[in-house]
Amino acid sequence: MKIVKRFLAIVSLLVVVLLVGCSTSKSSSSTSSSSSSSGNTAKARTLDEIKESGTIKIGVFSDKKPFGYVDDKGDYQGYDVYFADRLAKDLGVDVKYVAVDPASRVEYLTSAKVDIIxxxxxxxxxxxxxxxxxxxxxKVALGVVSPSSQLISSVDDLEGKTLIVGKGTTAETYFEKNYPKVNLLKYDQYSEAYQALLDGRGDALSTDNTEVLAWALENKGYEVGITSLGDTDTIAPAVQKGNTELLDWINNEIKTLGEENFFHKDYEETLEPVYGDATNPDDLVVEGGNVD
Structure with missing residues (x-):
């Protein structure tokens, strides 16, 4: 009888342990599920927090000359950087540049790695x-650059060819949606993409027409055969979703800068030395946020 009672006691203890274990497991699972469902969004800094820190973090390209790149001295330069410098100056803070690639721009905002892209x-x-x-x-549209000796002058010329694009770019989206039969060779970095074109790994490269034109002017033997493809789009600063205070400040700043033709000055300093007479600044520049 004692043996039976002892056996039942042991069984009861095991049942309790199992129930506690299941409850703990369920709680852990629930916590994990709740944690994963919250996503990777980190809270963006407010305008006051940025001012108090004394530094604003701005995501820019490090390899997309003449818009965002690092020069021989290790300094950031370009059209976007010229604008970013002015934003920091007018906000009364220093600027910390963070290098991004096309596909990481959204993630760097949602994770609060940068304040502005x-x-x-x-x-x-x-x-x-x-x-x-x-x-x-x-303002921009898409363009396509290729060797002058085998110029791609229409999308039809890309049949059976390989087109190089950057991951996470409008060029990637445009060709996947409208020309799914075009073979795309994708790269994370613009420097990698252009090197692939130089090495002959692709027949042409597509990105913003403003950029392929600048690249072709600096690389003899290459030409922009398709100067405008798809709709004319706009380029703009971006902040984390819901960061209204910072967004409003940037919008007011852009309007104020438009009164002094700031972006034409930006063009003269950073783009005109590259483009020369090859393009009209009014075809690219938007002042005060007003698109003609």
Whole structure:
């Protein structure tokens, strides 16, 4: 009888342990599920927090000359950087540049790694669902650059060919949607993409027409055979979704800068030395956020 009682006591103890274990497991699972469902969004800094810190973090390209790049001295330069310098100056803070690639721009905002993205960021409906865009400061379309000896002058010329694009770019989206039969070779970095074209790994490269034109002017033997493809889009600063205070400040700043033709001055300093007479600044520059 004692043996039976002892056996039942042991069984009861095991049942209690199992129930506690299941409860703990369920609680852990629930916590994990809740944690994962919250996503990777980190709270963006407010305008006051940025001012108090004395530094604003701005995401820019480090390899997209002449818009955002690092020069031989290790300093950031370019059209976007010239604008970013002015934003920091007028806000009364220092600027910390953070290098981004095309596909990481949204993630760097949602994770609060940067306060603003100023990396030739084309405004699209899809992106506007994930970030908040400020007023535009530039107009662009897509362009295609290729060797002059085997010039690609129409999309039909790309049949059976390989087109190089950057991951997370409007060029990637445009060709996947409208020309799915075009073979795309994708790269994270613009420097990698252009090197692939130079090495002959692709027949042509597509990105913003403003950029392929600048690249072709500095690389003999290459030409922009397709100067404008798709709709004319706009380039704008972006902040984390819901960071209204910072967004409003940027919009007011863009309007104020428009009164002094700031972006034409930006063009003269950073783009005109590259483009020369090859393009009209009014075809690219947007002042005060007003698109003609």
């Amino acid at each position: 100023l990396a030739n960021f084309t405004v699209t409906d899809e992106r506007a669902e994930q970030v908040d865009f400020a007023l535009p400061y530039m």
